[in-house]
Amino acid sequence: MSVFKLGKSTKASVQSKDAKSHDVEASPYVVMRDGSPQAALKIDSVRLSQGALLIEGWEASTAATTLTLWIGGKLQDMACSYLPRSDVEASMRDANSQLNCHGFLLKISIPSISLQQLRLGWQLAEDREPRLFDLQAPAADMAAAAPLPSQAGSVHKPGPGPAEQTVAPQDADSPSGFLQRARWREPDPLKVSAHLDRFGIMPQRSGLLAGWVVAQPGWELWLVDSEGNVESLDKALRYQREDIVELFRAQFGQHTVDAGFVMPWPFPLMPGAVLRLVAYHRETAQAFEAVRGTPEEVSSDPEGYARWAFTVPTPAEKFDERLNRWEGALIEELLVERRAYFDASGTEPEVQVLGTPPSDPTLSLIIPLYNRWDFLEHQLLAFSRDPELLESTEILYVVDDPRILTAISNEVENLHQLYNVPFKLIWGHRNRGFSGANNLGVSISRGRQVLLLNSDAFPTSPGWANHLSQLLDAHPEYGMLGARLLNPEGGMQHAGMVFFYSSSWQVWLNKHPLAGLDPQFDMVPDGVEVAEKPAVTGACVIMSRELFDSVGGLDEGYLIGDFEDSDLCLKVIAGGHKVGYAPGVELVHLERQSFSSLGDTSFRTLVVRFNAWRHTQRWGEQIKSVMQRFG
Numbered sequence: 001m002s003v004f005k006l007g008k009s010t011k012a013s014v015q016s017k018d019a020k021s022h023d024v025e026a027s028p029y030v031v032m033r034d035g036s037p038q039a040a041l042k043i044d045s046v047r048l049s050q051g052a053l054l055i056e057g058w059e060a061s062t063a064a065t066t067l068t069l070w071i072g073g074k075l076q077d078m079a080c081s082y083l084p085r086s087d088v089e090a091s092m093r094d095a096n097s098q099l100n101c102h103g104f105l106l107k108i109s110i111p112s113i114s115l116q117q118l119r120l121g122w123q124l125a126e127d128r129e130p131r132l133f134d135l136q137a138p139a140a141d142m143a144a145a146a147p148l149p150s151q152a153g154s155v156h157k158p159g160p161g162p163a164e165q166t167v168a169p170q171d172a173d174s175p176s177g178f179l180q181r182a183r184w185r186e187p188d189p190l191k192v193s194a195h196l197d198r199f200g201i202m203p204q205r206s207g208l209l210a211g212w213v214v215a216q217p218g219w220e221l222w223l224v225d226s227e228g229n230v231e232s233l234d235k236a237l238r239y240q241r242e243d244i245v246e247l248f249r250a251q252f253g254q255h256t257v258d259a260g261f262v263m264p265w266p267f268p269l270m271p272g273a274v275l276r277l278v279a280y281h282r283e284t285a286q287a288f289e290a291v292r293g294t295p296e297e298v299s300s301d302p303e304g305y306a307r308w309a310f311t312v313p314t315p316a317e318k319f320d321e322r323l324n325r326w327e328g329a330l331i332e333e334l335l336v337e338r339r340a341y342f343d344a345s346g347t348e349p350e351v352q353v354l355g356t357p358p359s360d361p362t363l364s365l366i367i368p369l370y371n372r373w374d375f376l377e378h379q380l381l382a383f384s385r386d387p388e389l390l391e392s393t394e395i396l397y398v399v400d401d402p403r404i405l406t407a408i409s410n411e412v413e414n415l416h417q418l419y420n421v422p423f424k425l426i427w428g429h430r431n432r433g434f435s436g437a438n439n440l441g442v443s444i445s446r447g448r449q450v451l452l453l454n455s456d457a458f459p460t461s462p463g464w465a466n467h468l469s470q471l472l473d474a475h476p477e478y479g480m481l482g483a484r485l486l487n488p489e490g491g492m493q494h495a496g497m498v499f500f501y502s503s504s505w506q507v508w509l510n511k512h513p514l515a516g517l518d519p520q521f522d523m524v525p526d527g528v529e530v531a532e533k534p535a536v537t538g539a540c541v542i543m544s545r546e547l548f549d550s551v552g553g554l555d556e557g558y559l560i561g562d563f564e565d566s567d568l569c570l571k572v573i574a575g576g577h578k579v580g581y582a583p584g585v586e587l588v589h590l591e592r593q594s595f596s597s598l599g600d601t602s603f604r605t606l607v608v609r610f611n612a613w614r615h616t617q618r619w620g621e622q623i624k625s626v627m628q629r630f631g
Contacts, residue, residue: 024057024120024133031124036096038062041122041133048138049227049270053115055106055135056226058088060099061124068121068130069106075121078108081228083276084184084289102184105228178222178280179230182287190251191216192279196293198312199265199275202300206330207265209275210312212244213290214252214259219279221290226274229267233277236263237322239315262314264326271297302334306559310606319606320506323613331610335557347429349440354412355422361394363469364445364545367453368437370401373408375455375590380419386462393465395423396445397455400437402430434538435554435564442548450548454539456590457485464585468542471582475530479577480543480569482536483585484522491516493589496533496581497566498630499623507612508623510535510566522583530580534626538565539589543572551575560607563615570619573626 022029028042039061046055059065069076085103092099106120115137121130194213201207213221213233221233238258245256265275276292298308314322369376376397383389399405405427412425428440442450449469459465464483472481485494495514502509514522524531538554551571554564569579616623 022133025136029122029131029133037092037099038096039065039124040092040099043120043133043135045272046118046135046138047270048110049268051109053108053110053138054227055120056103058085058101058103059122060088060092060101062096062098062100063125065125066121066123066130067104067106068123069108070117070119070121070132071115072117076108078106079228080107081105081179081224082182082184083179083224084187084278084287086187086289089186105226107228178220178282178287179224181285182278182280183285185286185288187288187290191281192219192221192288192290193248193252194221194277194290196275196277196291199293199295200298200308200312201265201269201271201273201295202298202305203270204268205300206267207269207295207298208262208309208312209265209293210260210262210314211277211291212241212259213261213277214244214248214256215279216252216255218283219281222278222280223265224276224278225265225267225269227267227269231263231265231267233261233263236261237314237318237325239318260313262312262322264330269295271295300334300337302331302338302559305334306331306607306610307603310603317504319609320613323610328610328613328617331559332557332614335559339556342430349429349444350427351444352409352412352425352427353422354416354425355420357394357422357424358390358392361392361447363393363449363451363465363542364442364447365389365393365395365451365453365465366398366438366441366445367396367455368398368400368434368441369404369408369455370431370437371404373399373404373455375458376408377415377419378458379455380415380421380423382459383421384419386459386465388463388466390421392469393451394445394447395421396426396441397423398426398428398437398441400428400431400433433556433558434561435556435558438538439553439556442545442553445545448545449542450545451542452538452540454589454591457539457587458589460486460586460588464587467585468582471530471580471585472542472544475580477578478530478532478580479547479572479575480536480541481530481580481582482533483540483587484519484581484583485537485539485587485589486519487516488588488590490518492519492522494537494539495522495583496531497535497537497569499534499566499627502612505609505612507609507616508620509612510563512537519586524583529584530582532578533581534579534630535566535569536579536581538568540587541565541568547572547575547577558611558614562608562611567615567619570622570626574622 024041025043025046028040030037031039041057041059043055043057067080069078081104083103083105085101088101092101118135118137120133120135122133123130192213192215194211196209196211199207199209215221223231223233239260240258241260244259248256272294274292274294277290278287279290280287299305309327383395399408426441426444432440438452449472451465451468468481468483472478482494482496484492487493492514494512497510498513499508500511551568555567558564572579
């Protein structure tokens with residue numbers, strides 16, 4: 001689509017300098033002479049951002065021009081950045097090949113001024129006075145009578161010629177200083193070729209971009225957004241792109257190495273902003289726009305952001321560098337903000353009591369429900385055959401998935417009547433994850449001990465919970481105890497956990513060393529009821545309520561799942577307690593984890609990698625000490 005269209009004209013004249021009647025935001029203002037355009041001006045947007053008024057547009061002229069900004073009849077100080085506009089050049093080239101075309105961004109700080117009578121001044125070299133254009137002021141909640149700055153200023157753009165340069169108010173030594181010296185030219189794909197594959201922003205916060213670029217020696221690569229922010233592409237994480245090597249080897253040779261890039265955009269932007277990759281040659285001051293892009297809006301919810309960001313391509317071996325440099329800290333920050341938001345809302349959980357739980361329970365059994373709730377009936381059947389459990393234990397089911405709330409609410413009365421097992425059904429008004437759901441259940445519980453149990457774990461015999469409770473009392477040196485978990489076919493799934501260091505991921509991972517083996521290979525000495533382990537799984541673990549509270553419960557800073565249980569174990573060890581495993585208590589657990597896909601970059605695997613990274617950041621040194629003690 002053309003930037004503007006020229007009608008037939010036979011009159012050799014210059015349009016009137018009284019430009020107030022022309023809406024320069026709706027269509028370009030064009031100065032004609034002898035049937036040919038000599039200058040043109042267009043305003044693309046007028047908006048407020050981060051306490052500043054931003055005016056973005058373009059101009060084309062055969063001679064020098066000067067831009068000024070007027071508010072309430074007073075000339076204002078402003079900053080101006082000039083950028084290439086290849087779309088304008090393409091549209092204007094046929095009309096007049098002598099036109100010098102570029103975009104501009106005007107910026108003025110407006111902490112407390114009124115935007116009444118907002119006008120843009122545009123003065124050609126032949127003009128004695130500027131042509132004034134009325135602009136539509138953006139809505140703002142500002143003091144109407146605040147004083148205006150007293151000092152006035154303008155920005156002058158010299159005309160084309162051998163000494164042509166773009167004048168902008170940036171410090172020449174600042175990152176954006178090259179914009180002062182740049183001499184804009186047509187894009188040259190033989191010098192620099194580039195493409196933006198992904199560009200997303202969390203509005204008014206930050207963003208992430210990825211793509212590829214190949215450049216001949218001597219060309220610097222800069223990113224410039226429509227707010228005037230500038231960042232060097234040297235800050236990007238670079239990686240090999242074999243597809244780009246194949247496409248550009250003939251033109252760029254060895255300069256196709258590490259063509260791929262991914263990097264954060266740390267500046268706040270809004271949808272509709274523009275990001276340009278600019279190539280600049282310092283010796284000749286030549287510059288051109290290699291590629292531009294507009295962002296897609298990305299959720300600031302930590303899981304939503306991760307689901308988008310983890311699809312931005314990064315080789316598996318580079319993902320830890322991405323986490324270390326920016327992504328890990330950002331997701332942690334989003335998790336903290338989400339929890340603070342919900343904590344501030346203060347909505348009390350809903351508690352439905354089915355039957356009559358023990359009035360003074362020794363043990364509180366906490367069972368989160370997510371996605372599937374049909375396992376609840378199988379557990380209630382097992383609990384109904386365990387009189388010791390019913391006598392001393394309160395059972396709390398925590399619904400952690402709004403998708404199953406209606407279905408389970410409609411069935412709990414029938415299930416209680418069928419199995420005659422008292423229990424509480426808790427709804428916390430949102431999905432909190434493994435840690436949050438268990439923490440919520442513990443906060444409502446009344447027992448002096450808490451036993452965390454997965455909804456797909458089933459005891460193999462009655463008395464299991466009371467046995468764990470008695471072992472915890474009999475061995476006060478142990479802060480927490482885990483049970484033996486079996487796969488449905490009878491092989492061991494859990495007999496304590498160890499930590500091992502992954503050199504591929506550069507993190508510590510959790511491992512079940514006896515997973516899949518027959519229980520006879522669990523070499524616990526005869527007569528030993530509790531064996532010390534580096535860690536135990538959270539699928540079935542018991543500890544005192546007092547200790548659980550004193551270490552802060554389960555950490556809710558992990559994404560979706562994984563590592564919360566080993567994190568809790570390490571907090572208990574840091575508090576001077578041991579972590580134990582009770583081989584005499586067995587349950588069947590229907591799920592198990594695997595870390596075999598180290599080369600996989602699927603979302604689930606990348607979530608594990610983030611959680612492992614965070615776990616290692618927090619506990620890496622202590623894990624080394626623990627594993628040295630266990631040999």
